[in-house]
Amino acid sequence: MRLRLPQERPAAPPTGYKIAYPVLSHDGTRAGFTGVSLGGGSPYGVLDDARCAYGRRHRSPARFCDCGFHCLHSPAEALGLTCTGAHRRAVLLEVTVLGAYIRYERGLRYARQRVRTVRVGPCGCGRTAIRLSDAGWGRPGWWTAAADCGGCGAGLGRPSVTFAEFAERAGSVTVVTEPGVRDAAPASVTELMAEAALLQARLDWFQGRLARVEGWGN
Structure with missing residues (x-):
């Protein structure tokens, strides 16, 4: 007897939250994101399909594999992941879950997504960010971008883009900035x-x- 997972037919696609790093292609013409764990080596676009990170020839999300896009139900829980040192420069994504998905207690694993909103935190100095600048690391063909107040990265000679430029190159996404603590008082x-x-x-x-x-x- 083959066990089947319960099926859901929601009236509207579910919404989820995740953290990621903004990336830009080496020639500056394309923008996207990379995950912080499984599949982090493969940039994805605003609207994209999941592919098995292990190179297996099955559709994601496969029941007996942990491939596919991942998201959490709560934005607060997703933001909590940025407390770790390795993820402090990540941004928060609000995504629409499309296609097949598997529901877990804390989130979903699914086949297709559309990134709706990108929430960028303050610059590393604590001031409100006004652009995205080269973070100093990346992957072949892509450089990782991080929040920049406009002053901290100015003397480093690294490439940067405004939020509007990033949204245009990524394709139909909203970028929102969070106020910095050094600007508050x-x-x-x-x-x-x-x-x-x-x-x-x-x-x-x-x-x-x-x-x-x-x-x-x-």
Whole structure:
């Protein structure tokens, strides 16, 4: 006797949440995403079909394989995955689940998806991001992009794109930014005093070096 999984026929496609890394092709003409675990080596588009990460010739999601797209039911639970050091620069995707899927307690494994919304967190410095810049790593033919406030990556000479440019190259996706913690409130008196002390220390060091140079010239 062959066991069958219960079938669902929802009135509308389910919605799920996952984290991923934005990527751009080496020539800058295409944009997409890569997963953070299984299948992370294969970029996918805004609308794409899952393929078995093990190269097997079956449709995803296969019952006796763990291939296919994966998502969680809760955006808060998906965001919780970004607490780990390896995933802190990932973005949150809101996806529409299409085609066949297998339901689990926390999420779904499924055959086809459409990425609806990309939520980009703050820059690594804590300020609100205004663009996506080369994160410094990638995969053959693709470079990974990460949130950038516009100042942190400016002096590194790395390529960058605005959110509008990324959305255009990815194809019909909405990019939303999350406010940065350093933008939410002005610096405290203690922080300003610490910065002033640091500036004074650097000025004293510079004046000392200048005095030595002048002394050598006499």
